[in-house]
Amino acid sequence: MSDPLSRFAQRWAVESPETAMTRAVRHLAQRAGHTRAPHPLVPAARALGARIYEENVASAVLRVEGPPVVLVPRQPWRTWRRQRFSIAHELCHLLIWRAVPEDERGALQDPALHDELERLCDLGAAEILMPTAEFSQDLTTCEFHSAGLAALYDRYLVSWMSLMNRFTTVLPSAGLSLWRLGTRPDDPHDLPRAVASWGWSSRTYIPPGISEQHLSRTMLSTALNEGRAWSMDLRLGFIRGQPTVAAIACPMPGARPQQEMLPLWVGRSVPDEPRVHAHAVLAVLDGQDAEATLDLLIGDRPRDSSRPQVGAAAQC
Numbered sequence: 001m002s003d004p005l006s007r008f009a010q011r012w013a014v015e016s017p018e019t020a021m022t023r024a025v026r027h028l029a030q031r032a033g034h035t036r037a038p039h040p041l042v043p044a045a046r047a048l049g050a051r052i053y054e055e056n057v058a059s060a061v062l063r064v065e066g067p068p069v070v071l072v073p074r075q076p077w078r079t080w081r082r083q084r085f086s087i088a089h090e091l092c093h094l095l096i097w098r099a100v101p102e103d104e105r106g107a108l109q110d111p112a113l114h115d116e117l118e119r120l121c122d123l124g125a126a127e128i129l130m131p132t133a134e135f136s137q138d139l140t141t142c143e144f145h146s147a148g149l150a151a152l153y154d155r156y157l158v159s160w161m162s163l164m165n166r167f168t169t170v171l172p173s174a175g176l177s178l179w180r181l182g183t184r185p186d187d188p189h190d191l192p193r194a195v196a197s198w199g200w201s202s203r204t205y206i207p208p209g210i211s212e213q214h215l216s217r218t219m220l221s222t223a224l225n226e227g228r229a230w231s232m233d234l235r236l237g238f239i240r241g242q243p244t245v246a247a248i249a250c251p252m253p254g255a256r257p258q259q260e261m262l263p264l265w266v267g268r269s270v271p272d273e274p275r276v277h278a279h280a281v282l283a284v285l286d287g288q289d290a291e292a293t294l295d296l297l298i299g300d301r302p303r304d305s306s307r308p309q310v311g312a313a314a315q316c
């Protein structure tokens with residue numbers, strides 16, 4: 001064990017850098033006083049002795065010559081939601097940097113380590129902003145419908161990209177996809193087509209470009225007409241053998257008007273995320289726990305007595 005990520009794992013007395021990152025982030029969250037989302041990043045930076053400054057930089061960057069500083073672009077490249085993720089990502093670089101002995105830190109610049117390091121810091125950033133336990137609990141209380149997804153979006157203050165990705169991390173058997181009408185000029189106007197997907201490592205990944213005609217039920221069209229659709233026995237026609245899976249779909253939550261300004265970014269008003277060009281979202285669930293997960297996400301089906309009561313649902 002001599003590479004820097006092994007050093008990081010050693011620091012947290014665990015086998016893998018991923019587990020080390022989870023531990024490091026949870027420890028940081030405690031020190032920062034994080035309790036309930038949205039989780040602020042200035043206290044997290046302060047707990048590490050770091051500051052966050054706006055600067056004329058192209059993208060967020062960590063400087064460790066002297067007291068650590070996270071520099072973020074004056075003009076957010078995308079949105080303040082993405083900016084929050086970038087800051088959390090840089091704080092994770094700092095967690096790793098701190099855990100590696102000084103004379104070995106040079107190895108962190110090794111290009112061969114770059115992708116692994118980035119993936120690890122993305123994982124840590126998601127854990128800072130959307131802690132696994134809290135996010136899992138919120139999935140049960142907010143449920144899978146437009147208002148529930150919007151509640152998660154507003155509570156965690158992350159981008160839709162991050163939220164969807166987190167969904168498939170917390171529920172590893174789930175594949176999530178966004179669907180849009182009128183994607184191709186020669187499509188019927190009411191034919192939904194997948195335009196973005198998450199959970200690529202699951203068997204339930206839906207490749208973008210697939211139309212609803214490849215599903216055994218009109219999940220998306222039904223959801224668009226009725227507000228939600230679910231199925232215990234959806235078949236995916238684009239996979240050989242057409243596996244039977246559980247699935248749930250709902251309309252994509254409405255975007256805020258782009259002109260609306262939110263006073264959330266370093267004391268100034270900034271525009272929120274632009275409109276997401278999707279009409280509906282589909283979660284496909286596979287594996288032994290698929291049915292139980294679907295039950296959990298639907299919420300209004302009869303529940304068995306082992307399921308926790310969801311008194312917090314009114315908050316959503």
Ligand SMILES: [Zn+2]
Nearest residue numbers: 089093118121
């Ligand atoms: Zn990075």
